[in-house]
Amino acid sequence: MTDRELIDEVTGRGYAVISTPVIADDPFEAHRRVAQSLGLPDAYTPLLYKDAEVRSAVSQVGPYNEIPRDTTSVQPWSEMPGQSFHVDGLLEPLGGIKTTLLHCLNQAHSGGETELFFSCDAFRQLLASDEDAAQSLLHPKALTRFATISESTPTRLHATGPAFGWVDATLTTRFSDGPTEHWNTSENPDLQRALDYLRGPARETHRVQVRLAPGEMLIFRNDRVSHRGCTYQNGAHPRRLTRSMYSSAPRHNSPHS
Numbered sequence: 274m275t276d277r278e279l280i281d282e283v284t285g286r287g288y289a290v291i292s293t294p295v296i297a298d299d300p301f302e303a304h305r306r307v308a309q310s311l312g313l314p315d316a317y318t319p320l321l322y323k324d325a326e327v328r329s330a331v332s333q334v335g336p337y338n339e340i341p342r343d344t345t346s347v348q349p350w351s352e353m354p355g356q357s358f359h360v361d362g363l364l365e366p367l368g369g370i371k372t373t374l375l376h377c378l379n380q381a382h383s384g385g386e387t388e389l390f391f392s393c394d395a396f397r398q399l400l401a402s403d404e405d406a407a408q409s410l411l412h413p414k415a416l417t418r419f420a421t422i423s424e425s426t427p428t429r430l431h432a433t434g435p436a437f438g439w440v441d442a443t444l445t446t447r448f449s450d451g452p453t454e455h456w457n458t459s460e461n462p463d464l465q466r467a468l469d470y471l472r473g474p475a476r477e478t479h480r481v482q483v484r485l486a487p488g489e490m491l492i493f494r495n496d497r498v499s500h501r502g503c504t505y506q507n508g509a510h511p512r513r514l515t516r517s518m519y520s521s522a523p524r525h526n527s528p529h530s
């Protein structure tokens with residue numbers, strides 16, 4: 274696949290999976306090479322990692338992360354819980370992180386898929402069937418996300434905003450729905466109907482699971498797609514992924530690239 278075809282696939286479908294070798298000396302070199310071929314800028318450090326207290330609590334606070342952060346205490350054959358759907362960038366406004374790369378170094382013994390939820394497609398469908406419910410997701414106080422690594426307060430480590438909206442004329446999402454989220458349904462009664470749809474019927478038709486093999490990389494549009502890591506069991510060696518994030522979407526470097 275050429276760079277142009279790859280960019281078109283990520284732009285059109287919201288994600289793509291490629292094979293790119295793991296470079297033993299530097300597990301993030303593959304990210305730099307792929308980012309360059311996608312026309313992405315330097316990797317982006319999320320706002321959460323710029324907080325002094327979070328920086329002291331978490332060892333990895335740059336734009337490149339290992340998942341899990343520390344594998345030294347992971348027991349062989351241990352089970353790991355799944356995540357809730359989210360977009361990367363807990364404190365970012367809509368569209369703050371547009372692209373995420375996930376590279377598989379070691380696969381889980383079983384499970385460990387990345388599940389993508391095409392939340393913008395689901396939103397469009399809701400807009401056609403229940404406009405009031407869809408509009409409630411655009412409310413500027415619809416969704417609050419807050420940190421649990423360090424204590425959040427109304428003035429720090431939390432971010433309130435719309436769950437969907439248009440950024441640069443592109444429908445954009447920060448749909449996330451787990452232990453770090455609060456939905457403001459009390460001031461916004463149509464929102465509960467929207468949530469019932471997004472948590473129920475929408476999940477049946479707007480999702481796909483990707484199980485990365487070692488050396489495979491998932492590229493997805495974090496501003497258009499929500500995602501979660503599924504439950505897994507480690508093998509004799511821990512499952513390991515690397516991640517990087519970018520504030521821009523893939524784009525062609527030149528008209529002829």
Ligand SMILES: [Fe+2]
Nearest residue numbers: 359360361500
């Ligand atoms: Fe994530």
